[in-house]
Amino acid sequence: MEKTNGDRPVRHSQRKFFHRKKFCRFCTDSNLKIDYKYPAILNNFVTERGKIMPRRITGNCAKHQRELAVAIKRARAIAIMPFVVAEGK
Secondary structure, eight states, X not given: OEEOSTTOEEOSOOOOOOOOOOOOHHHHOXXXXXXTTOHHXXXXXXXXXXXXXXXXXXXXXXXXXXXXXXXXXXXXXXXXXXXXXXXXX
């Protein structure tokens, strides 16, 4: 470590993690459709507790994230998907 400005050390090796560029699955694969009738696809974007994952984690674009949220909410309303997963079951 070198000292340059006053007594504050300068660190050269602070980059520990490599962050891979996230991409929207629905933009890249045209065969993948967002529909409330397909809970197998929608379950990939919901946490274990039943909450919708945010866009910064899934990597979806804004347009598809909005469509995804609407489809999950519709599937919940007609009891295809649960609103919440019960603890301990």
